[in-house]
Amino acid sequence: NAGVTQTPKFRVLKTGQSMTLLCAQDMNHEYMYWYxxxxxxxxxxxxxxxxxxxxAKGExxxxxxxxxxxxxxxLLGLESAxxxxxxxxxxxxxxxxxxxADTQYFGPGTRLTVL
Amino acid sequence: TQLLEQSPQFLSIQEGENLTVYCNSSSVFSSLQWYRQEPGEGPVLLVTVVTGGEVKKLKRLTFQFGDARKDSSLHITAAQPGDTGLYLCAGVQSHGSGNTGKLIFGQGTTLQVKP
Structure with a gap:
C-alpha cells in the first residue's frame, strides 16, 4: 500500500497562474482533507x-x-495563484x-511558492 | 470558532532532560489527538485521548486530557535526539449534525534534543 500520495512535491508559480494538486489514497477511506x-x-x-x-469548505x-x-x-485547484x-x-x-475521530493519514506534502 | 493554543512554540533541550508541551482551549473538544511531524513529511498520529482526565503512555511519552476536555499535555521523560521534531495537538470538533472528523490544530511545538 502506498497510503496517501501527493503530486507534485514542489512547484513554483507566478502570480495569476493556475494549477491543480492531486491527492490519491489506496486505503478506501471515505473522508479526505486538504490543509x-x-x-x-x-x-x-x-x-x-x-x-x-x-x-465542503473548511477554515x-x-x-x-x-x-x-x-x-x-x-483534487485541489488554484485558479489564480x-x-x-x-x-x-x-x-x-x-x-x-x-x-x-479516527486517524488521519497524511501525504508527504506539496511545497508551493508563488512569486 | 474553536481555537487551540499550544506552548511553547520552540524548545531546545539536552538529551536526558524532561519536558512538557501544553495545548489549551476555552472550548470543549470531543477528543484530542497528538501528532508528530518530521521535516519533509506529513504528520503522524501518536495518540488520541477521549475521556476527561484520561492518561495514555507511549514509551517515554505521557499524554493527558484535562478533566473538562479543554486542554491536554504531552510530557517526555529523558528526551532523546530521536524525539526531535514538530509536535502538533489537534482537537476534534464537537459534533453537530454529523461526524466530519474535522480537526483544529494548535500552532505546533518544535522540539530539538541535542546529544
Missing part, C-alpha cells in the same frame, strides 16, 4: 470531502476549489466511525 501549513500557524483546513461527489477556503470525482482522488498562497499543502484521509 495548508504555514510557519507558526499549525495546519489549517482548506476543504474536505465526506465521500465521492461531495465537498480557509477562499482562492481554492476542490473536486472528488473518484473516491480515491481529491497569489503570493499569500505560498505554503506547504497536505492532503489527508481517514475512516469515520460514528461518535469518534
Amino acid at each position: 495548508r501549513q504555514d510557519p507558526g500557524m499549525g495546519l489549517r483546513l482548506i476543504h474536505y470531502s465526506v465521500g465521492e461527489g461531495t465537498t 480557509v477556503p477562499d482562492g481554492y476549489n476542490v473536486s472528488r470525482l473518484k473516491k480515491q482522488n481529491f 497569489a503570493p499569500s498562497q505560498t505554503s506547504v499543502y497536505f492532503c489527508a484521509s481517514s475512516y469515520i466511525t460514528a461518535g469518534r
Whole structure:
C-alpha cells in the first residue's frame, strides 16, 4: 500500500497562474482533507470531502476549489495563484466511525511558492 | 470558532532532560489527538485521548486530557535526539449534525534534543 500520495512535491508559480494538486489514497477511506501549513500557524483546513461527489469548505477556503470525482482522488485547484498562497499543502484521509475521530493519514506534502 | 493554543512554540533541550508541551482551549473538544511531524513529511498520529482526565503512555511519552476536555499535555521523560521534531495537538470538533472528523490544530511545538 502506498497510503496517501501527493503530486507534485514542489512547484513554483507566478502570480495569476493556475494549477491543480492531486491527492490519491489506496486505503478506501471515505473522508479526505486538504490543509495548508504555514510557519507558526499549525495546519489549517482548506476543504474536505465526506465521500465521492461531495465537498465542503473548511477554515480557509477562499482562492481554492476542490473536486472528488473518484473516491480515491481529491483534487485541489488554484485558479489564480497569489503570493499569500505560498505554503506547504497536505492532503489527508481517514475512516469515520460514528461518535469518534479516527486517524488521519497524511501525504508527504506539496511545497508551493508563488512569486 | 474553536481555537487551540499550544506552548511553547520552540524548545531546545539536552538529551536526558524532561519536558512538557501544553495545548489549551476555552472550548470543549470531543477528543484530542497528538501528532508528530518530521521535516519533509506529513504528520503522524501518536495518540488520541477521549475521556476527561484520561492518561495514555507511549514509551517515554505521557499524554493527558484535562478533566473538562479543554486542554491536554504531552510530557517526555529523558528526551532523546530521536524525539526531535514538530509536535502538533489537534482537537476534534464537537459534533453537530454529523461526524466530519474535522480537526483544529494548535500552532505546533518544535522540539530539538541535542546529544
